[in-house]
Amino acid sequence: MARIVIADDDVDIRKLVAFRLRRAGHDAVVCADGGEAIEACTLERPDLILLDVMMPGMSGLDVARIIRRDESLSGVPIIILTARAQESDIEHGFEAGADDYIVKPFSPRELVLRVDAVMARGRS
Amino acid sequence: MNGRILDGAWALLLILGVLVAVAFISLCVMRLALEAHERVDARRRDEVREIFFALMMGEPDEREAARAELIGRSGRRWALAEDQAFRMLPKIAGDSRATLRELLMSRDSGVRAERRTRSRSGVRRCRGAHRLGALGQSRHVELLLPLLGDRDFLVRRTTVRALAHIGDPAAVGPLLQIAPDSRMTRDLTTALGRIGFEGAPTLREALARSFGDSAPMSPDELSRAQVATSVLGLIEDIGAIDLLCRILHADAPALRLGAAESLGQIGSPDAVPALVAATTADDPALRTAAARALGQIGAPEAADGLRIAIENPQRDTARAAGRALIRLGEPGLLVLAESSAPVAVEALAVTRLRNSR
Numbered sequence: 001m002a003r004i005v006i007a008d009d010d011v012d013i014r015k016l017v018a019f020r021l022r023r024a025g026h027d028a029v030v031c032a033d034g035g036e037a038i039e040a041c042t043l044e045r046p047d048l049i050l051l052d053v054m055m056p057g058m059s060g061l062d063v064a065r066i067i068r069r070d071e072s073l074s075g076v077p078i079i080i081l082t083a084r085a086q087e088s089d090i091e092h093g094f095e096a097g098a099d100d101y102i103v104k105p106f107s108p109r110e111l112v113l114r115v116d117a118v119m120a121r122g123r124s
Numbered sequence: 125m126n127g128r129i130l131d132g133a134w135a136l137l138l139i140l141g142v143l144v145a146v147a148f149i150s151l152c153v154m155r156l157a158l159e160a161h162e163r164v165d166a167r168r169r170d171e172v173r174e175i176f177f178a179l180m181m182g183e184p185d186e187r188e189a190a191r192a193e194l195i196g197r198s199g200r201r202w203a204l205a206e207d208q209a210f211r212m213l214p215k216i217a218g219d220s221r222a223t224l225r226e227l228l229m230s231r232d233s234g235v236r237a238e239r240r241t242r243s244r245s246g247v248r249r250c251r252g253a254h255r256l257g258a259l260g261q262s263r264h265v266e267l268l269l270p271l272l273g274d275r276d277f278l279v280r281r282t283t284v285r286a287l288a289h290i291g292d293p294a295a296v297g298p299l300l301q302i303a304p305d306s307r308m309t310r311d312l313t314t315a316l317g318r319i320g321f322e323g324a325p326t327l328r329e330a331l332a333r334s335f336g337d338s339a340p341m342s343p344d345e346l347s348r349a350q351v352a353t354s355v356l357g358l359i360e361d362i363g364a365i366d367l368l369c370r371i372l373h374a375d376a377p378a379l380r381l382g383a384a385e386s387l388g389q390i391g392s393p394d395a396v397p398a399l400v401a402a403t404t405a406d407d408p409a410l411r412t413a414a415a416r417a418l419g420q421i422g423a424p425e426a427a428d429g430l431r432i433a434i435e436n437p438q439r440d441t442a443r444a445a446g447r448a449l450i451r452l453g454e455p456g457l458l459v460l461a462e463s464s465a466p467v468a469v470e471a472l473a474v475t476r477l478r479n480s481r
Contacts, residue, residue, distance in 0.1 A: 012173065015170075016177060023181060105215050105216050106216065107216070107219065108180070108216065109219060109220075
């Protein structure tokens, strides 16, 4: 079981992701914006972070950059959830420190597979 | 006399005070009622959301129970569930989306949405179009197409987005017809881009027809041609390269510019000779766009062609050529090193500085 922080300002998406990940045996911590996500990451010490790009206040990319600069969190895998599938958007995600990206709309089943794959990669 | 006036003023003040107090209390009550309503609404939404999650992602017995619960709903309870389903539908993909869509179709949501598209109310027509789009059924395209000519701008825009969701290439031709409305350009380009490759033959055909006509293009034709040009680049349609290369010689400056940008987006070396030729065109904006496109393509064979552009007296063109040469790697750097143009010296210096970091 892994502890996963989910940050998305869309209540439907964050609850859906949390539901699916809990069903897959993970512990999900949900946040509605970037600030909450930073706080949750500091407190919860997650095994993986799922970040929406467009959030009020601090964007997911900003959160990723901050996490990558934090010594204690810099090794935590980050998956970016984005509605923008342009090559440059994905590039920005990786530049900010993401390990993988999932384009919205996404299949909940695929999401779990990607989460597991990123965590397996992190362990190896 | 004075006493009577004073009494009247006090009475007026008292009435005003009472009115203000009543208004204040009413506002407080209304606010509390609204908050309570929002809380109840959020709780109901949470409940129905959980039922949908169970339907889409639960164990088989949970799925069955959720389906029975949703099928058994009627009136306002079903309206709430239907609304929630339509909110979630565009956000998910795969099996979950198929399950949700199948439930909505079995509850005749498509029929209701279709009815709404014929409503006198613009808001209802918008909602009908949005829901038909979310259901993603090709058979609804025919129903949506007349709404592209709706009197209400918001209905037209929602219809464009709905057709994008459905993604049926049959909508490409009718969508292009609304290109002259400049408020729609962004949505239209996104919609046609979303329909993708399957719509490319129609786009190419429309563009070739407008361009091939010996008569000058009307403003409407020009708008359509511009949108088609831009979308062909967006979807990186290799089949459009020859046509776009010819359009680099079009009379309309905006169309020439669009063609150069699209060729850069497509990124095929086949466009290099035409783009190199365009770097010496009379139109300075085209020269710059062509140089930029050559950089995007990044083919080494463009290096020689950019040798002239880097010497161009127009600074924008020369700088675009300089940046393009850097992107070409070794062959481009060699051309920069051989050139004495100020822009070449500047580009090389910047590159060295970057590499030294």
